[in-house]
Amino acid sequence: MNQNIINARVTFRNSPIHILEKFTIKDIESAYEQFKKHSGLDECVIIQTCNRIELFGKSKSNDIEKIKKTWASIIGLDEESFNENIEFVENHEALHHLLKLTSGLDSMVLGEEQIIGQIKKSITSAREIKASGQHLNTLFDKAIRMGTRIRNTSGIGKGGISVGSMAVKLAEENIDELKTKKVLLIGTGEVSTLVAKSLQRRGYTFEVTSRTIGRSQTFCETMGGEPVKFEEVFEGFEKYDVIFVATTAPYFLVTHERIITAMEGKNKGMMILDLSNPRTVDEKVATIGGVKLMNLDQIAEMVEKNMNARLNKVKTVENIINEEVSVLEASMKRLDAEPLVKDVFKSIDSLREKELQKALQMLDETDEKKIKIIEELTKAVVESIVATPMNNIRKASEQGKPDVIELASKLFDYKKQNQAD
Numbered sequence: 001m002n003q004n005i006i007n008a009r010v011t012f013r014n015s016p017i018h019i020l021e022k023f024t025i026k027d028i029e030s031a032y033e034q035f036k037k038h039s040g041l042d043e044c045v046i047i048q049t050c051n052r053i054e055l056f057g058k059s060k061s062n063d064i065e066k067i068k069k070t071w072a073s074i075i076g077l078d079e080e081s082f083n084e085n086i087e088f089v090e091n092h093e094a095l096h097h098l099l100k101l102t103s104g105l106d107s108m109v110l111g112e113e114q115i116i117g118q119i120k121k122s123i124t125s126a127r128e129i130k131a132s133g134q135h136l137n138t139l140f141d142k143a144i145r146m147g148t149r150i151r152n153t154s155g156i157g158k159g160g161i162s163v164g165s166m167a168v169k170l171a172e173e174n175i176d177e178l179k180t181k182k183v184l185l186i187g188t189g190e191v192s193t194l195v196a197k198s199l200q201r202r203g204y205t206f207e208v209t210s211r212t213i214g215r216s217q218t219f220c221e222t223m224g225g226e227p228v229k230f231e232e233v234f235e236g237f238e239k240y241d242v243i244f245v246a247t248t249a250p251y252f253l254v255t256h257e258r259i260i261t262a263m264e265g266k267n268k269g270m271m272i273l274d275l276s277n278p279r280t281v282d283e284k285v286a287t288i289g290g291v292k293l294m295n296l297d298q299i300a301e302m303v304e305k306n307m308n309a310r311l312n313k314v315k316t317v318e319n320i321i322n323e324e325v326s327v328l329e330a331s332m333k334r335l336d337a338e339p340l341v342k343d344v345f346k347s348i349d350s351l352r353e354k355e356l357q358k359a360l361q362m363l364d365e366t367d368e369k370k371i372k373i374i375e376e377l378t379k380a381v382v383e384s385i386v387a388t389p390m391n392n393i394r395k396a397s398e399q400g401k402p403d404v405i406e407l408a409s410k411l412f413d414y415k416k417q418n419q420a421d
């Protein structure tokens with residue numbers, strides 16, 4: 001490829017949740033500005049979920065040090081912090097990784113659906129603020145389509161277990177007679193929906209709270225559970241034995257003090273499952289006697305255990321990805337020829353138009369019908385002469401033959417500086 005596609009990422013594969021959250025980018029729009037200004041990337045897309053912070057970029061030359069430095073300054077960390085956590089790949093490997101993401105193969109819960117929605121959101125917002133351009137827009141559109149097809153044909157998501165079910169399973173494994181316990185769910189978003197569905201399916205009763213009681217009520221109407229007022233819950237947690245927390249609050253909702261107070265008035269244990277990233281339960285609560293705190297790290301361990309049963313599907317998806325990645329790569333290489341092809345078509349068309357006007361003047365032709373016929377004739381002649389060489393240029397680009405593009409640029413007197421984007 002004439003242009004390089006890079007992927008720099010920090011994910012749950014290398015970093016536990018307390019490390020991962022340090023790399024989270026708070027102000028995405030300003031991060032895009034910084035990356036474009038300082039990292040040498042001329043296009044970029046940020047994908048940020050509870051399990052990963054990933055940057056895809058396009059540039060003429062890759063400078064991982066510049067990218068790390070920019071990312072570090074955005075999140076206020078020193079560059080050394082990246083050394084053990086960041087993974088960096090380019091071109092073939094970067095495209096391969098994007099296909100793994102869109103097909104759900106790199107997800108903590110294999111084949112889960114959320115990631116494809118999150119990737120669509122990322123490219124839409126990057127496109128809107130023009131952080132991405134022709135290369136990444138094309139790449140993401142194609143990778144999303146391919147990923148969806150791979151999911152459908154392989155059935156990788158079918159019978160899959162969601163983060164919500166994993167969390168409920170974790171609670172079941174750690175608590176005797178969960179059915180007799182008082183369960184609370186804090187949050188009414190996507191993850192809470194998965195938890196509620198799983199609790200409901202397994203026949204547990206539970207209460208749900210969210211900042212507005214109206215939202216909790218609507219949630220409970222479809223997902224089950226009993227809505228309770230936020231203020232009521234936060235007055236005292238002592239009545240609950242199991243608390244699932246899945247919010248995007250930017251601070252600790254469940255604090256050390258609140259749980260200390262709750263445990264003073266309680267003669268049994270409490271389990272708290274924090275599914276949020278960044279975490280919304282202060283990790284210090286784990287030091288309080290009788291409290292068991294679990295978060296996404298423990299869910300990851302559980303998923304690992306479940307993986308073995310699904311290894312066959314993984315193999316199928318890997319095989320499909322290995323085939324599809326070369327198709328994706330060819331499409332990206334083809335883009336390298338587009339500025340030249342567009343330029344040639346444009347200049348030949350303006351020559352055609354000039355000569356056509358000259359001829360019409362000489363003929364002194366006013367009959368609209370005849371003018372139309374002559375115009376169509378000029379277009380057909382140009383099209384039939386130019387189409388074959390242009391398609392051959394595109395093909396050469398797909399096959400990674402930059403010398404052909406170089407030669408064609410000379411032949412058509414194409415100005416090289418245009419090729420920068």
Ligand SMILES: NC(=O)c1ccc[n+]([C@@H]2O[C@H](COP(=O)([O-])OP(=O)(O)OC[C@H]3O[C@@H](n4cnc5c(N)ncnc54)[C@H](OP(=O)(O)O)[C@@H]3O)[C@@H](O)[C@H]2O)c1
Binds near residue numbers: 253278
């Ligand atoms: N989506 C996934 O695949 C996935 C998987 C695992 C973990 N996670 C993590 O789980 C968490 C929730 O994700 P989600 O996808 O469910 O998000 P979501 O659909 O956007 O829902 C966010 C929830 O957080 C609540 N919230 C936001 N700010 C709050 C605050 N200051 N105080 C109290 N509640 C607040 C919202 O309540 P309001 O209605 O009051 O705004 C809403 O109920 C995130 O930390 C995410 O990283 C997500």
